Amino acid sequence: MKRTCAVAALACAMLLSGCATAPGKIYDPFEASNRAMFAINEPIMEYVAKPIAQFYVAVTPSFFRTAVSNYVNNIDDLFSIVNDALQGKWDKMGNDMGRVMINTGFGFGGLIDIASDAGIPRGMEDFGQTFGYWGIPQGPYLFIPLWGPTTVRDGTGSILRLVWSPTNEIPNVAVRNVVYGLVTVNEAPGAVDAMKLVDQASLDPYTFVRRSYLQRREYLVHDGKPPPEKDDQ
């Protein structure tokens, strides 16, 4: 079932991305509905995410929150190994394999990030970047409430990441659900802070978030060296 989902999502992404424009250009054919979703997101952030974030920060010590993000990062590193391989980035793959082994083995299943302290950098590759590396364009931009900005290509990558996450394999249902919950709530404080900054900086938060997201992803696909944009001055 999960595998069918993933394959179907991938096929959809390829199809939809196929009719996109050149990279660097913004392709937002669903702008009207995206803007509606963005508008829905704002009160959700203000009246749901923000109180939850404040409560969560108040009741948990910071080492606990760090442990939760280390857990998520460790799984990201695991997926990074796969994506390093899919892009033939062997140096990064070596680093990520070392990281996952060290952090899973000696860091209580990834709760402590010993590898970063040892100076092993994260590869930070994901499926969306691999698709980009293969030349698949972003496809339509999407804004999803509580999830945030994405595109058909990157969103497909995120679905693969969720479907194949080792968290799904935790045998005890109660434990698994607690982990799902923590991992989600742990994102809230950062997201709330980010939205605050966007509101302060932008004339139109929607375009601001869209351009930031697309720039950031382009930067990651090119490992921090994106080709210069051909913009008029």
Added chain:
Amino acid sequence: MTRFTMNLLRGLLPIGLAFLATAAFAQEAPDVLVKRVAGEVLTIIKSDPKVQAGDQQRIREVVESKLLPYFDFERITALAMGRNWRQANAEQQKQLVDQFRALLVRTYSGALAQYRDQQMDYKPLRSDANATEVTVRTEVIRSGQAPVQIDYAMEKTPSGWKVYDVIVGGVSLVTNYRDEFNEQIKNGGVDNLIKTLQAKNSK
């Protein structure tokens, strides 16, 4: 070429290099400048009790006096305007620069107020000595979080090196605002953009 001239040249070469180095030193190198200014601002933020207490007025003063002199707001605004810059008349251009500067100062001061213990790392500058445009790369390290790359695109001006774009984790400030500005101009011309900026700043 005789051996004598070769040796003479070899002997003179270091002198020539030393001369060039002195000429370059007349102006503070861009990476040295970024390091010095960032260091000064961080010291104030860590030690000033008013800043620590979140006094927005004081934080803005620090930004205005310590950071602003090293930013070329005219160029930043012109770049963010793109092809619309030439559409604006001198008066509009002046207003745009003023309003945009105010917006950036406000935003940056707000971000600084949330300052937690952070550490800055400076990457070696890779550019040749005659370059008139360079990118100074830095990294902000926060405990327990992924490091953030902050790059400063800088140009050489008669009054020293000035920043004309800040790129945070691959997100260029100028590029981001170009979309925003375009949208406002499309919906009502340059005056609409000025009006929107003013409204935003007076909130």
